Amino acid sequence: MHHDSHDKIILKDVAAVPTIALVGNPNVGKSVIFSLLTGNYVTVSNYPGTTVEIAKGTSSFDGGAYRIIDTPGANSLTPRSEDEKVTRDLLLSQNSMTVVQVADSKNLRRSLILTSQLAEMGMPMVLVLNMADEAKSAGISIDAKKLAERLGVPVVETVATEKRGINKLIASIALARSCSFKASNHPYIRSSLEKITDILPAVPVAKQSVAAMILASDESLHEWLRTTCADGQFDTIEAIVKETQSHFREPLGYLMGRRRLDEIDSLLHDVMTTEQIDRSSWMSVAGNLSQHPVFGIPILCLVLYLIYLFVGKFAAGTCVNFIEESIFGHYINPAVVWLVSYLPIPLLRDLLVGKFGLITMGLTYSIAIVLPIVGFFFLAFGILEDTGYLPRLTIMANKGFKVLGMNGKAVLPIVLGLGCVTMATLTTRILDTKKERIMATFLLALSIPCSAQLGVILGILGKLSLSAFVIFVLVILSQLLVVGFLAGKLVPGRASDFIIEIPPFRLPQLSNVILKTISRIEWFLKEAVPIFLLGTFVLFVADKTGVLDALVAAAKPVVVTLLMLPQETAVAFVMGFLRRDYGAAGLYRLYEDGLLNPIQVIVSLVIVTLFVPCIANFFVIIKEHGLKKALAMTVVIFPLAVCIGAIVNIILRMLHYSG
Amino acid sequence: MAWRNRGRRWRGGRLVSKPKPSNFDYRQTDVDELLELIYTLMESGGEITVEKLKMKNEQVPDTDELLAEMVAAGLISTNKNVVSFTEQGRVEAEKLIRAHRLAERLLTDVLLVEEERDIENQACEMEHILKPEIVDNICTILGHPRTCPHGHEIPPGACCMDRKRTAAPAVLTLDELRSGESGRILYIETTDHARLDKLTTFGILPGTIVRMHQRQPSLVVLVGETQLALDREIAQNIHVVKTE
Numbered sequence: 001m002h003h004d005s006h007d008k009i010i011l012k013d014v015a016a017v018p019t020i021a022l023v024g025n026p027n028v029g030k031s032v033i034f035s036l037l038t039g040n041y042v043t044v045s046n047y048p049g050t051t052v053e054i055a056k057g058t059s060s061f062d063g064g065a066y067r068i069i070d071t072p073g074a075n076s077l078t079p080r081s082e083d084e085k086v087t088r089d090l091l092l093s094q095n096s097m098t099v100v101q102v103a104d105s106k107n108l109r110r111s112l113i114l115t116s117q118l119a120e121m122g123m124p125m126v127l128v129l130n131m132a133d134e135a136k137s138a139g140i141s142i143d144a145k146k147l148a149e150r151l152g153v154p155v156v157e158t159v160a161t162e163k164r165g166i167n168k169l170i171a172s173i174a175l176a177r178s179c180s181f182k183a184s185n186h187p188y189i190r191s192s193l194e195k196i197t198d199i200l201p202a203v204p205v206a207k208q209s210v211a212a213m214i215l216a217s218d219e220s221l222h223e224w225l226r227t228t229c230a231d232g233q234f235d236t237i238e239a240i241v242k243e244t245q246s247h248f249r250e251p252l253g254y255l256m257g258r259r260r261l262d263e264i265d266s267l268l269h270d271v272m273t274t275e276q277i278d279r280s281s282w283m284s285v286a287g288n289l290s291q292h293p294v295f296g297i298p299i300l301c302l303v304l305y306l307i308y309l310f311v312g313k314f315a316a317g318t319c320v321n322f323i324e325e326s327i328f329g330h331y332i333n334p335a336v337v338w339l340v341s342y343l344p345i346p347l348l349r350d351l352l353v354g355k356f357g358l359i360t361m362g363l364t365y366s367i368a369i370v371l372p373i374v375g376f377f378f379l380a381f382g383i384l385e386d387t388g389y390l391p392r393l394t395i396m397a398n399k400g401f402k403v404l405g406m407n408g409k410a411v412l413p414i415v416l417g418l419g420c421v422t423m424a425t426l427t428t429r430i431l432d433t434k435k436e437r438i439m440a441t442f443l444l445a446l447s448i449p450c451s452a453q454l455g456v457i458l459g460i461l462g463k464l465s466l467s468a469f470v471i472f473v474l475v476i477l478s479q480l481l482v483v484g485f486l487a488g489k490l491v492p493g494r495a496s497d498f499i500i501e502i503p504p505f506r507l508p509q510l511s512n513v514i515l516k517t518i519s520r521i522e523w524f525l526k527e528a529v530p531i532f533l534l535g536t537f538v539l540f541v542a543d544k545t546g547v548l549d550a551l552v553a554a555a556k557p558v559v560v561t562l563l564m565l566p567q568e569t570a571v572a573f574v575m576g577f578l579r580r581d582y583g584a585a586g587l588y589r590l591y592e593d594g595l596l597n598p599i600q601v602i603v604s605l606v607i608v609t610l611f612v613p614c615i616a617n618f619f620v621i622i623k624e625h626g627l628k629k630a631l632a633m634t635v636v637i638f639p640l641a642v643c644i645g646a647i648v649n650i651i652l653r654m655l656h657y658s659g
Numbered sequence: 660m661a662w663r664n665r666g667r668r669w670r671g672g673r674l675v676s677k678p679k680p681s682n683f684d685y686r687q688t689d690v691d692e693l694l695e696l697i698y699t700l701m702e703s704g705g706e707i708t709v710e711k712l713k714m715k716n717e718q719v720p721d722t723d724e725l726l727a728e729m730v731a732a733g734l735i736s737t738n739k740n741v742v743s744f745t746e747q748g749r750v751e752a753e754k755l756i757r758a759h760r761l762a763e764r765l766l767t768d769v770l771l772v773e774e775e776r777d778i779e780n781q782a783c784e785m786e787h788i789l790k791p792e793i794v795d796n797i798c799t800i801l802g803h804p805r806t807c808p809h810g811h812e813i814p815p816g817a818c819c820m821d822r823k824r825t826a827a828p829a830v831l832t833l834d835e836l837r838s839g840e841s842g843r844i845l846y847i848e849t850t851d852h853a854r855l856d857k858l859t860t861f862g863i864l865p866g867t868i869v870r871m872h873q874r875q876p877s878l879v880v881l882v883g884e885t886q887l888a889l890d891r892e893i894a895q896n897i898h899v900v901k902t903e
Contacts, residue, residue: 075857106884109862140884257860257864261859395876396877398876398877499857499858499890500888501861
């Protein structure tokens with residue numbers, strides 16, 4: 001899988017091989033179809049906004065090679081958020097592209113809004129009616145043949161998760177043509193569209209569609225307009241927009257949207273029938289309960305408790321004990337030590353099996369401690385993602401997030417941060433305003449432990465006690481609220497409107513969950529294990545050169561005096577710079593060796609959670625918000641983490657907490 | 660008082676002691692029109708001078724005379740050249756403006772009059788003949804809208820303050836639907852482009868049927884098969900008629 005960086009340059013032609021772009025509303029199954037067409041696995045979940053970057057792959061059928069592009073879901077081609085902009089910019093940037101629009105059959109009306117916008121662009125397209133099975137059980141029947149006639153494009157019904165209809169889709173791609181379904185406009189708007197079309201420079205798509213975007217007051221196009229239009233032309237266009245708007249009391253985009261929907265409704269009248277079916281299935285009952293004002297909170301607690309049992313007790317207890325103590329402790333490490341003892345150079349021996357040995361520390365930490373915990377966490381998280389539970393949390397949390405100056409939508413990136421903070425930072429693109437994006441990025445970097453770290457933390461707390469787990473969760477949540485509240489006051493800007501689609505509650509699909517878990521474990525092995533090894537090597541060098549001792553000594557006033565932690569924890573915090581889970585694993589070892597009492601465990605875990613973002617996350621923040629903001633965030637986070645740790649320490653000591 | 664005896668010149672919004680003449684001539688409402696003019700000028704800000712009024716009120720030649728009458732009636736006061744409302748004048752002007760803008764809403768959203776000119780002319784006539792109680796009933800039926808179709812504020816009446824349901828409201832805001840109830844959208848009352856855009860892409864437009872799924876902790880509505888969670892504040896912009 002290849003992630004494209006999200007360039008600002010738009011409207012340039014880079015297509016050489018025939019390209020197929022998968023476009024559609026969020027959460028309609030574009031990524032599933034992408035995986036089926038290309039054989040590449042991309043993350044698939046049951047909530048809108050899983051894909052925030054363009055994914056590319058290749059496929060060959062009909063005797064030719066094709067480039068396939070998966071795009072972030074877009075409700076409209078007049079973008080209001082960054083991820084929608086990615087899709088629109090892609091569509092504007094290439095000619096000779098075939099569009100496969102994936103639609104949710106249950107929500108054909110909404111999908112057709114996008115269809116008519118694509119029709120204006122004029123590129124050849126195919127319409128896929130996905131989730132045909134769900135539509136059927138909802139009592140919706142669509143006359144695909146008639147719809148194809150009216151739209152002038154091939155229409156294919158699929159159930160992508162069961163691979164049904166994919167061959168038909170492949171066969172229809174050759175028959176793709178530009179859609180004839182175009183919304184008519186008010187005569188006055190039509191003449192303005194023509195005027196703007198005449199002025200516009202050449203673009204790879206039908207100029208009319210760009211003109212429509214401009215009239216609908218698409219500000220994201222302004223920058224491009226200014227650079228491509230000749231002197232004065234931009235002003236002329238602006239003047240036309242203003243003049244046209246002055247004739248109507250409602251915004252032009254809204255008027256055009258209404259016309260569009262009117263036409264769609266009359267089309268739907270001919271091709272779709274809906275039967276009232278009583279659909280109180282178990283799944284919808286479960287979905288309703290999980291967003292219920294009374295039962296929602298206990299269910300959230302239950303979900304957290306189950307994860308604690310599964311990851312903290314089972315994975316970290318049973319599995320890690322077995323792998324670490326039996327396999328590594330009794331067999332691998334002694335065997336390696338024995339083998340290495342034949343090495344003539346003591347320094348080399350130390351490098352492999354010493355205190356900071358690549359095998360005794362680096363590999364043991366990553367494979368014996370972190371991997372099993374993370375593996376089971378990925379599994380649990382994958383199940384949650386597949387059910388559609390996560391977006392329901394936005395309903396529960398909207399009011400709370402309003403207090404922070406964001407809205408419930410920000411729950412999604414923050415909860416996804418529990419998977420990987422780095423990826424979740426990219427997901428902040430689904431938020432509409434800059435303020436929300438910066439705040440979510442900051443809170444992610446500060447207080448959300450990523451899966452590996454959380455897993456290890458659960459492991460330690462699972463061995464300690466349930467009360468320690470509850471205290472830890474409460475500390476993290478309350479500081480999230482307090483810091484979020486303060487940040488909300490400091491970061492300028494405003495929160496956007498809260499309108500979010502809640503996907504249907506579904507039974508998790510075993511194959512997808514397993515595939516996803518495997519691909520994440522693969523990612524962990526490829527990305528985390530080398531860093532563990534590298535980190536161990538750095539520590540080894542620092543130890544041998546005396547830098548580590550100096551560092552530990554320098555940190556002593558803070559670590560030992562202020563936080564009342566054993567000075568070895570300073571090493572774990574240094575490890576946390578490289579990867580947060582690496583630091584947590586260091587604490588895990590200290591706890592196992594009996595060096596930490598319950599208060600010290602909680603304090604050190606709180607600090608390692610809040611601590612500076614890991615290197616990968618740091619780079620993503622730079623990419624999304626620039627170096628200045630990334631540095632500023634780090635500078636704020638570091639003392640904040642120490643302060644909160646100190647406060648927790650004082651409170652717990654006053655309460656004489658003993659586990 | 661002289662102006663009161665003329666009886667036909669100023670009858671907007673207030674009870675007329677004499678029964679209305681059947682051949683009511685609404686053009687003879689110069690005082691009403693002038694009150695409205697002063698009110699709208701005040702909304703856009705700045706000082707209101709006699710010259711400004713004369714300029715804007717060209718079609719009536721005797722503006723000076725009218726103003727003098729209004730001062731005598733205790734509707735306005737003039738300080739040098741600057742005109743301002745007395746308390747009574749402000750109340751009367753608000754009544755007129757309220758009737759006019761509610762009439763516009765009624766004509767646009769419920770009676771579906773499309774031609775801008777028709778709406779304006781009809782509203783201009785209606786404002787003078789509607790009794791305040793009837794204006795309140797219209798307001799209630801429309802669900803106490805806060806703005807006219809042009810986005811100007813509608814002065815609230817007593818019915819808006821206590822939201823009492825004397826007439827059964829035909830138009831509710833979306834957030835007033837109870838869970839399980841459905842409504843057809845009549846109009847959306849916001850000038851926020853981004854908000855309108857977003858609603859449009861979710862298919863929330865006049866004509867769409869929306870069903871309230873749950874009201875707490877956030878509003879969740881069903882549009883077709885899509886479940887949408889949204890802010891109460893947005894739902895308050897969406898005016899619906901109950902269906903079923």
